[in-house]
Amino acid sequence: MASLLRTASRARPALARSAVRPTARSAPIALQRHYASAAAASAVAPNNSTPALFPDEPSGPIIRTEIPGPKSKDAVERLGKVFDTRSLNMMANYNQSYGNYIADLDGNVLLDVYAQIASIPVGYNNPTLQLAATSPEMASAIINRPALGNFPQHDWADILQTGILSVAPKGLNQVFTAQAGSDANELAYKAAFMYRRQQERGGANVDFSEAEMTSSLTNQSPGAPDLSILSFKKGFHGRLFGSLSTTRSKPIHKLDIPAFDWPVAPFPDLKYPLDQYAAENQAEEQRCLAETERLISEWHSPPVAVVVEPVQSEGGDNHASPAFFQGLRDITKKHNVLFIVDEVQTGVGATGKFWAHDHWNLDTPPDMVTFSKKAQTAGYYFGNDDLKPNKPYRQFNTWMGDPARAILFRAIIQEIERLDLVQNTANTGAYLYDGLQRLSEQFPNEIQNLRGQGQGTFIAWDSPRRDEVLKKAKGVGINIGGSGERAVRLRPMLIFQQKHADLLLEGLNKIFKS
């Protein structure tokens, strides 16, 4: 099943063929009524050129008040008394949100191409997920949460095999489950440190020395070794102490927090359009690879792993070519350093392949691939048995993931297969990219460095008035996010179709004209 998902250009997978239902299950009656009346009031014309994956979606955004409207303002003020609302973007009413559309408290309904920071995969109130969420199996997973390492439930192997592991990246057949992207990365780092030290000790059967045991408890070497993880400038891998030490996106993410003295390599700063700067970009990637190799060889605390995002997301949607990543794989193999691909934001279909690193055609798979966000659960995949620590309780914690979220991911995978959503995302992305390219010719100052061609809907561009654009987008009924200092990043769901792309392009056109 995994192989069927991996290549978006394949035909609809067998599972979907045997149960073809081209649309999502129906919306609840109340939502249908809501949107029927709302659509009549909507100022935006519907576009029905493609068969709808979510037939009961509103036909377009509905704008009834300024955003935030009066009810939202009241609610935000109330929430502010008990919760930090300074990063609040929009107070949502998820009961009224459906498919690609997010509703607020004032009756506004926005086309959502940010999708909870790229984490909603198959639509708000997706009926297939609703079935999974109301199953007896889910209820049991919620109320009888096990300590999975000690007392796993009898069907945990099934849940893994028919869910998380059914979409494991090529060459990786095992998983360690986690709670979110940040700890998924840290657990992968821990596996990498244990792997390196085991090699240094001479294998899995060599016992820890007394000096290691004793010094580990006082955080000193050799028990707590002077080793490191290498990451890249502008990379983002989370905000816990280990993951934050590899995050280099923005000072606001890191200020005042102690960090490990780990090395940071330059990430290619490509020039656009790519075809006009092929030679310069190739040289830039070579420069970054050379510096990476130098750091691996020379850094005072030797790196045991390199961690990289297929597209640097939080850091500004920075892309590199498959050749760069192939080069990284080569360097890591050459120096016996593990290659960790952080697919927390890129994974689960958004780039038009199930995993973004499928675009690279690597000779050998990454050593570990981390995931979260659209998976709605988290962890790291691996294939090499030696990455299992030599003793139990070394990679361990109380919950070790969450069966409830693993059950949800299984339903998400089924929905992706049933509706062929990776292919949909590849197709819609190509259509959207073309439209944006045309728009960038019309408004060259508004859309700079357009990027993400051939990467599904994982598209971004730079904007000299980015924050203003994001704000104005709400006024035309679209919820968009930014990344880095000046990038507009598109992160629609996998059910985003051409008609939604048309609405987005139309909305952007309005903003740029204003």
Next chain:
Amino acid sequence: MASLLRTASRARPALARSAVRPTARSAPIALQRHYASAAAASAVAPNNSTPALFPDEPSGPIIRTEIPGPKSKDAVERLGKVFDTRSLNMMANYNQSYGNYIADLDGNVLLDVYAQIASIPVGYNNPTLQLAATSPEMASAIINRPALGNFPQHDWADILQTGILSVAPKGLNQVFTAQAGSDANELAYKAAFMYRRQQERGGANVDFSEAEMTSSLTNQSPGAPDLSILSFKKGFHGRLFGSLSTTRSKPIHKLDIPAFDWPVAPFPDLKYPLDQYAAENQAEEQRCLAETERLISEWHSPPVAVVVEPVQSEGGDNHASPAFFQGLRDITKKHNVLFIVDEVQTGVGATGKFWAHDHWNLDTPPDMVTFSKKAQTAGYYFGNDDLKPNKPYRQFNTWMGDPARAILFRAIIQEIERLDLVQNTANTGAYLYDGLQRLSEQFPNEIQNLRGQGQGTFIAWDSPRRDEVLKKAKGVGINIGGSGERAVRLRPMLIFQQKHADLLLEGLNKIFKS
């Protein structure tokens, strides 16, 4: 509402009075039938001296095979192909588990006084939680998981106020939500570092310097400051890189993982029985306090906070007196160091008060209190507004907790109030402790250093043949856990009653006689 829960010795709270139902809702019919027939086959006599909180529970353990039995062995082998099973204690069938009893795949049903490493609060398949888990609100929280910092749901303030915040420790009225105990602690540490640096800069309105901004991205001081968190020998605070740097429980938890060079202070090593060693123990606590104060003053990377468990749990169930914790609070105030109480394992009623630090009668509350496990959600409480970072997006991540688990904690709180479970735990704990004390007189070599008097059911003792005792316990129908090198730790649920205590005492008696 918070105040009503805090003191276990109070009368039943108002909410519970208005809706008195002294027992849990009925078990599903299938489970009732299962246990009716199972009880008939059970070899252990029922004890019905106290009204049952879970009337449909089995009347005692049911042992049908060796543990693991043949079905469990098959299932473990199958799971082992995709998941690390070396730490597996027992493969569970949660569909057949109920109340205090955990079932396996071979029809064995054990009295569970380990409760998923102290994390199941109100019984397996608790009917009240079942209602919450099957509510439309829960389904929405599962399938529409928000990025809480950006797009909170409209009822998030309600969920917090009627749930997590309704049981906030005295003096703390705000919460930052997290996923599990380990990241809850790390988020508290981050808040502590930001707080200290803000003071050093001269207040919330002083901007970051250019040097801070730049150096933060390369993990160097001053942006990534040389500051620390002080923790205690044998303390356990989690296994991510920051929390693991404060964990000092066992080498196996820490080996091969780089750690911050942070200070560790001695934790009192008390002698039992306490009344025979009052003077020695007082001196020991004074010694530990003095060394803590010295480390705060002299450590090369100044501590910004002290983190401590009310009872060191993973590290071997090590207790200290309220005077010790009062002393810690005094020292931290004197040196402008924050006082973080890690209630991940002790919180939510297990010690016979809602929060274990309620036993200390502090003059001023802790600065932060972290929680997880029995709350089934996680985070840290705080009260001082200055602990909020001065800008948004400093304490932030995609999900920032999980409304589904917050809704579950609200149901847990309601169940605790409805059945007066903190008082129940205080009462049952006193009864159980007395029984254990009698048993320790009969078997002085089997039960050494009995501890936890007046601490609800949070009871432990040392055993020279601990692992054998834990193994034999399964044979007499009881699931028990250990902690540290040789402690037997009891962590029953809050619905543990005298009849269960009798079964436990009877089972221990059998083991000790063997």
